[in-house]
Amino acid sequence: MAFINTKTKEVQVKLVFVGPGRGGKTTNLEYIFSRIRHRIESDMVSIKTQGDRTLFFDFLPFELGAIKGYNVKTQLYTVPGQVKYNATRKLVLKGVDGIVFVADSMVDRRENNISALNNLTENLHFYDIDITDLPLVFQYNKRDLATEGIALLDVETMEKDLNAQLKAPSFTASALKGDNVIPTVKKAISKTIVAIREKLL
Amino acid sequence: MSYILDQEQLDGLEEALTTDLMTLGIQSVILIDMAGNVIVNLDDGKVRHDVYSLAALAAGNFGAVSAMASIIGEEEFSLLFHKGKSENINFTKIMDDFLLVSIFGNDVSLGYLRLKIDEVIKKVKVLIEQTRST
Amino acid sequence: MDKKANDTFAFDLENRLDDFFSDALPSQDEPPADGPPAPKPDLPLKDLKSTILAIDWEITDDVLETFIGQLDGLLEQFEDDKVIHTLLKLLKSLGKYVRLHKSNAHPDTIKRVMAVYSALEESVTNKDMSRNEKEKLLLEEVRQFQRLKAIIVSSKTPHVASGSQKPIESGEMPGIGAVISAIDELKSMMARELRAIREEIGQLRKK
Numbered sequence: 008m009a010f011i012n013t014k015t016k017e018v019q020v021k022l023v024f025v026g027p028g029r030g031g032k033t034t035n036l037e038y039i040f041s042r043i044r045h046r047i048e049s050d051m052v053s054i055k056t057q058g059d060r061t062l063f064f065d066f067l068p069f070e071l072g073a074i075k076g077y078n079v080k081t082q083l084y085t086v087p088g089q090v091k092y093n094a095t096r097k098l099v100l101k102g103v104d105g106i107v108f109v110a111d112s113m114v115d116r117r118e119n120n121i122s123a124l125n126n127l128t129e130n131l132h133f134y135d136i137d138i139t140d141l142p143l144v145f146q147y148n149k150r151d152l153a154t155e156g157i158a159l160l161d162v163e164t165m166e167k168d169l170n171a172q173l174k175a176p177s178f179t180a181s182a183l184k185g186d187n188v189i190p191t192v193k194k195a196i197s198k199t200i201v202a203i204r205e206k207l208l
Numbered sequence: 209m210s211y212i213l214d215q216e217q218l219d220g221l222e223e224a225l226t227t228d229l230m231t232l233g234i235q236s237v238i239l240i241d242m243a244g245n246v247i248v249n250l251d252d253g254k255v256r257h258d259v260y261s262l263a264a265l266a267a268g269n270f271g272a273v274s275a276m277a278s279i280i281g282e283e284e285f286s287l288l289f290h291k292g293k294s295e296n297i298n299f300t301k302i303m304d305d306f307l308l309v310s311i312f313g314n315d316v317s318l319g320y321l322r323l324k325i326d327e328v329i330k331k332v333k334v335l336i337e338q339t340r341s342t
Numbered sequence: 343m344d345k346k347a348n349d350t351f352a353f354d355l356e357n358r359l360d361d362f363f364s365d366a367l368p369s370q371d372e373p374p375a376d377g378p379p380a381p382k383p384d385l386p387l388k389d390l391k392s393t394i395l396a397i398d399w400e401i402t403d404d405v406l407e408t409f410i411g412q413l414d415g416l417l418e419q420f421e422d423d424k425v426i427h428t429l430l431k432l433l434k435s436l437g438k439y440v441r442l443h444k445s446n447a448h449p450d451t452i453k454r455v456m457a458v459y460s461a462l463e464e465s466v467t468n469k470d471m472s473r474n475e476k477e478k479l480l481l482e483e484v485r486q487f488q489r490l491k492a493i494i495v496s497s498k499t500p501h502v503a504s505g506s507q508k509p510i511e512s513g514e515m516p517g518i519g520a521v522i523s524a525i526d527e528l529k530s531m532m533a534r535e536l537r538a539i540r541e542e543i544g545q546l547r548k549k
Contacts, residue, residue: 042363054271056243057305063268071362074354087268092244094261095268193359201352232449287399317452319401323445 008102009203016073019080020199021102022192025127026109027119028060028088031148034182035109036065036085039192042185043069061087064099071196081196088123097130105142105199107191109182110165112149114158117168124169142198143175146191151181211305213247213336220335221248228328232321234312235295239332241306242267266309270299289318300325302332387466390416394459397452406441410434425476429462431525432487439494442536448494458483484525498535 010019024032033053040051047069054063064084071079086096108127110120128138147165160168162179170177176194180187213221221239225248229237236251238259244267249259270288277284288299298321300308308329312321385391393409413434420426436455440447461479465471 046362052275054268054275058243060243062243062271069362071355071358074358075351077351079355079358091260092264092268094258095264098265098268189363193356193363197352197355197359200355204351289399315453316449317398317456319397319399320445320447320449320452322399323401327445 009104009199009207011203011207015078016076017078017080018200018203019082020104020196020203021082021084022105022107022195022199023100023103024083024085024107024109025096025100025123026088026148027111027116027123028090030088030109030111030116030120030123031146031182032085032088032109033061033065035107035146035148035188035192036067036083038182038185038188039083040067042189060089061085062092063087063095079200083192090122093126093130096126097133100127100130101134103131103134103136103141104203105144105195107144107146107195108169109146109148110169112147112159112165112179113152114160117160117164120165121168139173142195142202143173144191144195144198145170145175145177146182146187147177147179148182150179151184151186211241211336217335217338218248221332222250224328224331224335225250228324228331229310229321232312232316232324234310234316234321236311238263238266238309238311239302239306240267240309242271242304244268247306262309266297266299266307270301270307287322298322298325300329302329303336306332306336308332385467386416386419387463390459391463394456397455401440401444401452403441406437409437410441413437425473425480426462426465428480428525429458429465429483432458432483433462435525436487442539448490448497450490450493454487454490457486495535 008021011017024035026032033055036051049068052064052066053061054065056062064086067083069081069083071081073079084099086092086099088096106127108124110116110123131138131141145165147160147162150159153159162177166177176198178187178191178194180191182188225237225239230250230252234252235255236249236257238246238250239248240246240263244264246259246263251257273288274284284301290297294313296312296314296318298310298312298318300310300322302308308325310321310325390409390412393405393412396405397409413430417427417430417434420430433455436451436458440451440455461483465476465479
């Protein structure tokens with residue numbers, strides 16, 4: 008839930024990376040962290056299983072500094088993607104201001120992408136949030152696997168499956184290689200903060 | 209980390225937990241692994257919880273609290289306990305991979321329950337370690 | 343909200359994001375500290391209370407040793423107050439039992455400890471309580487204590503010397519003097535049991 012302190016002139020927003028299990032949500036955050044760690048104080052927090060599956064969340068907070076007199080603080084979270092962690096996922100989504108949906112481009116993950124999006128819609132509904140009202144950005148991840156001969160869904164198919172109604176900004180990416188990870192998160196932050204300011208100020 | 213528990217071990221675990229803990233009149237005892245998977249689920253027959261969500265959340269909760277411990281320079285906390293109006297939850301780590309979740313009312317003293325849990329953990333460890341030696 | 347203002351904000355935000363995710367160096371600031379702790383009022387049962395609270399959470403040899411040590415001190419302090427003295431003796435008896443039996447202690451034991459402590463605290467701190475009311479409180483606690491004792495004794499295997507077991511009926515309690523001698527009776531019974539248990543352990547060790 009966005010927090011604007013008009014006295015201290017601070018804006019704080021919560022962005023959550025959502026998507027099917029093993030889709031690359033944590034990898035996104037790890038890449039972002041590697042890029043900005045020299046300029047932030049906090050560490051990235053990861054609560055995961057021994058098998059490196061997200062158990063509760065990954066968390067990365069940072070300050071962007073003053074923009075037009077407002078100190079902008081961002082909190083990035085990922086949720087666990089596995090189906091059995093839905094109760095936990097719901098918890099992490101509480102107070103969300105913006106979403107990055109990390110879809111898995113592998114052909115055999117098509118159904119998982121769609122059910123993850125449906126699950127997100129349901130979980131948001133639990134908090135009386137309509138997904139169409141929430142700032143959202145799509146990332147079609149793992150595009151680098153094409154070079155390894157692995158069958159990928161084409162972008163048109165993924166757009167049709169996931170983005171036909173929402174018409175949100177989307178990026179093809181490779182979180183592992185760092186391709187388009189930063190543009191994705193920049194877009195998401197920007198969209199979210201502008202929307203919050205519009206709503207609250 | 210993977211582990212396999214055969215029927216004999218599971219039966220042994222159930223028995224130990226029933227005899228040492230359920231007989232105290234507590235509401236339920238759930239043995240889970242740190243990924244939130246349910247291994248043994250015992251209750252007094254009176255309440256129906258969504259034990260799978262409870263287990264996933266318990267594991268996540270324990271994970272979050274362990275992360276907090278690291279941040280403040282502690283290796284771990286020896287007590288993770290939540291007090292409710294009529295029901296309470298206690299978490300006890302067993303070795304590195306398992307968690308015992310006990311749900312009990314105010315008629316059972318936490319201190320005494322922890323004594324009993326310490327005893328039963330010895331039996332649980334022996335039973336689980338039977339896997340590792342094979 | 344002024345759209346134009348938001349647009350320029352958005353523009354600046356974009357620029358800031360570009361800078362942030364490129365390579366440059368950070369800056370620092372520090373958060374402040376906290377305040378002093380509140381002073382504690384001076385209460386006779388203050389230390390015992392913290393030990394009782396500790397026992398509620400965790401039962402260890404150390405905490406039980408401390409408990410019994412504190413009770414010994416208070417027994418001296420309240421030598422002249424029969425009600426408080428007896429309640430303290432009940433607590434000591436229960437404490438020693440838990441120290442000996444630990445997880446094999448009867449599940450209701452700690453409940454008794456808490457209840458007796460409550461009665462003790464009431465007697466010590468409530469200045470408006472009459473002598474009569476205090477005695478009533480004590481009698482009830484003694485009754486409960488003896489009930490627990492009876493349950494524990496009856497569930498043990500009879501290797502204990504039968505000795506003089508004077509059962510006290512519940513219902514009518516004669517008076518403080520009789521109660522105190524009943525407590526002493528129970529104490530010597532417990533002592534006999536302890537001796538018997540020690541003998542048995544000695545026997546087992548020889549095997």
